[in-house]
Amino acid sequence: MNRQRSPNLSRKNQSRRVSVFDTTLRDGEQAPGNAMRPDQKVELALAIESLGVDVIETGFPSSSKSDFEATKLIAGAVTTARIATLNRAVREDVRLAVEAGGRENHHLQIMATGSETHLKYKRGISQAEAQAEVIDAISYAKSLGAHHVTLGIEDASRGSDALLRPLIEASVEAGADCVALADTTGCLLPEEYGAQIGRVRSWIGSGITLGVHCHEDLGLSLANALAGVRAGADEVQATVAGVGERAGNTALEELLAVLTYKGEELGVFTTATTKGLYEVYELLCRTIGLEPVRNKAVFGVNAFxxxxxxxxxxxxxxxxxxxxxxxxxxxxxxxxxxxxxxxxxxxxxxxxxxxxxxxxxxxxxxxxxxxxxxxxxxxxxxxxxxxxxxxxxxxxxxx
Structure with missing residues (x-):
């Protein structure tokens, strides 16, 4: 009988490891009703770490004393996962992030403006000005001793290559060792997002980590994330139960389910495990008052x-x-x-x-x-x- 595979079986044909980046405590918390205290974030971070995820995003240290404290506490508590923070392309944000999260085990993300739409309507600045502030922030982070700096490109999915390519190439030259492209509005089809990821991979080569951050506005966040992986991305940002801005993000449990059962077909694997995942979900539900739904994959009341x-x-x-x-x-x-x-x-x-x-x-x-x-x-x-x-x-x- 042709039974389905169990998790983490043969990796004979799985040639590439995918890093799992959990942003429940940052993007997940940004959604209305999802606020968490620092002590609650620490408890969740340790639970998420127990799953074997690679990176845990703690928050936005410059945005509040709460996020600063949570980052500092989590940085001191985790033992296997690395931490990440999100920061504007502002020197003070970078300084606070380094103070809270340290220099070594910390992915310091610099948020860049990734589309002409955001340049015009959100920022009111030119492409040259936007790129200059990012390069300055990356250079400043490196001068403070930050080991890992990520270029996190907001609304990258609506940005032109003429905007993105010089921004990315200059950022890598300045010291960024990871580039994360966000489909911030969830507007792309998988083939569109995959094509963009493929182009970026060709610009940066194989030595730079390429991450994907997808939103659920059209119900395509997981499909887009997987399209990105197929096209060469080696890190996926996700949240427990898909919590996050508006309709949410790529759901961690769905991502792990696909990598577990279909990793061989995708040619990738993850060292994160599904064991204990439901207990993490239950902890999240208790922490933010999240009500279970009937028809959700993996975590739905009726899933099994x-x-x-x-x-x-x-x-x-x-x-x-x-x-x-x-x-x-x-x-x-x-x-x-x-x-x-x-x-x-x-x-x-x-x-x-x-x-x-x-x-x-x-x-x-x-x-x-x-x-x-x-x-x-x-x-x-x-x-x-x-x-x-x-x-x-x-x-x-x-x-």
Whole structure:
């Protein structure tokens, strides 16, 4: 039988490692309702680090005392992951970032204006002025001893090559060792974003890290991130549950699921793991009051649940019939729920499990009483149905 792969199996054909950059604590926190205290950020950072991610973005140190403190605390707490900060192309931002996050284990990101639209309507400055401020900030960061400086290009997906190429090449020459292109408005199709990433890779060569930062405005953040990886990007920025500005960012759990199950096809692998991922999500939910949704991949309430009888008939024989992503790989459990779409097969299955004598009349009576007439969408769990069956025929139930 051709069963799906489990996480982190053979990497025989996986030629390239993809770095995972988590921005839950920065871009994720920027969304309304997602504010976190420094101590909460530290707790989440350590939980995220336990997944084996490569980089954890702590915040925007110059924006508030809270982000400055969180950066300092996280920098002192992490032991395997590196940290990152986001900063404007302003010397004081750079100074504060170095003070908070240190020089060695710190990816100091300089935010650059990446489109003519932003130059005209947001900044009101020329291309030359925008490039000059970025080069000055990178040079200043290097003069302070910063080991890793990233050129983070905001709205790069709407920028022309005539704007981006000189900016990128001058930044690399000034000392940037990573370039991250943001599809800030989530406006590109995967083939468009992949083509842009491919062009940038050709400009900077193989010695510079190329990162992608994608947004979900058109529901394409993961698809765009993967298109970027195919085109030569070697780092993906993501957030737990996809939290972030507006519709959010590339969801970390979806990214890890794809790299886990489809990494060989993509020709890449990650050393980050899915183990413990759901516990990190639960911690995030408690921290920011995030309500679970039904139909979200990996983390959705119904991601590993079924109530349709035609599916359950197969699932009861072998879960592989309808379960490509395995719940145990993500700390989840399979859930077979009984509702009006379930039919009689699941009842018979439970009766067999309980070693109860059954006939067609009893199965039909139970189905009509407890399942068929449910019109409000409510379902009964297998455990609840076991209790009901036991109450109907208590002397027959074998413990």
């Amino acid at each position: 649940a079924t109530q349709a009888g035609i599916h359950q008939a197969g699932m009861l024989r072998d879960p592989i019939t309808y379960e490509y992503v395995q719940p145990a790989d993500f700390g989840r459990e399979r859930s077979i729920l009984v509702g009006r779409h379930s039919g009689r097969t699941v009842l018979r299955h439970l009766l067999e499990e309980l070693r109860m004598e059954m006939d067609d009349a009893f199965v039909e009576a139970m189905y009509e009483t407890y399942i068929a007439n449910r019109t409000n969408g409510e379902c009964t769990s297998l455990d609840d149905l076991r209790v009901i069956l036991a109450a109907e025929r208590p002397t027959e139930v074998v413990a």
